[in-house]
Structure formats: structure tokens, C-alpha cells
Amino acid sequence: MTHIRTPVTIDDPANRIDFYATFLHSNRRVALPIQQYLAQHWPQRA
Template sequence: MTFDDLAGISFLVVQDTGPWQAIVENNIPDAAFLYQADLDAMSEISRNSKFPYFFSNLSLVSSATIERSDDGGRVAVPIDDPRNRLEFYGSYLKSNRKLVQPLLKEINKIWPQN
């Protein structure tokens, strides 16, 4: 599935998704985004409606995402689109290199790739 495949659909979206908000708004043509600030409300609406919603590979294992998907009728469909990516960077003082680099390398090894 690509962003273009999602054109014209209405989505439930958690408020304050940072840079993801611009990514989906700029890349899914004619979509409607129903923003929810309250995670409990988001879960309740998700469980009791057919609105699709987004989650990242990092939030896939969060209790809120699992609870939202508990109805048994939802299927996670990856968005395989080159515009559906974010790069993360670690910055630190050179004087902390020996302390921080091993941690960043470990995070990189266990970071979900999908």
C-alpha cells in the first residue's frame, strides 16, 4: 500500500504526531484526518468504528496500539512508500563519545526496521 492508495479516505489520527502530521497531510491526496488528543478517546473510537488509523513500527508494541486493535477485525497494513520514512540522529559532545556511541550502536541494532 502507498500513500496514493489511501487517497480520499478518512483517518483517525493521534494529535501531536510531530513530523508525521505533515508527512501524511502532504502525501495522502484528498484525505480527511480526524485528530484525537485523548488516547482513551482514540482507543474507544477505534474499537467502535471502521476508521483506519496510523501507527509506527515503534508504537506497534505499545499497550495503547494493542488495545486499539483488540477487536479482532483489524489488519495492520504496512505503508510501503518512500515518503513514509523519518531519519533520526543522535548528537552528543565529543567529550562524551566513548560513553554515547556504544549506546547509539546498540539502539541501532535493536531498532525495528519495518
């Protein structure tokens, strides 16, 4: 059983956070788009 750990960094100096997802290789196509969506829609600085 292979587990993949893929980092998606959100670049916001006020709220830096790194998301990691651990999932089975077969579920990569499900988990990665969720991570990418979070990174793209993270609240911007006011």
C-alpha cells in the first residue's frame, strides 16, 4: 500500500499554512484537486 504526501503551500504572509494530504495512491485524483482549490481560494490580505 503506497501513501503519497503532497504539499500545497498557501502563500499569505499573514496566515501562512501548509496543507498536506495523506491518501492512497489510487485516491490522488480525488485529494489533489481539493488541495489546489484551497490554495487558490485562500482569503487574500485586506
